[in-house]
Amino acid sequence: MSRRIYDRHQRLVLAARDEGCVWAGCDRLVCHFHHFLLSEGEWTARMAADGVVEIIPPTRVDPDQVPRWHARFTRQPRAA
């Protein structure tokens, strides 16, 4: 499994693109806590085919690992 860790500047660009943290229920712009959780490798993030960033929980939290996404995202394709 590969992991991608973003530096501070990349996180700022992603936060602007995504209009804040992509974690469900989090309204921070640059969120060190959720970035830390992803960097630990237990939780993962991926870009779905429809352009929505999904957070995948570890099996200890959700055995089915159902993707979660922030309420600001719809399941409609986003403009590039």
Ligand SMILES: [Zn+2]
């Ligand atoms: Zn957050």
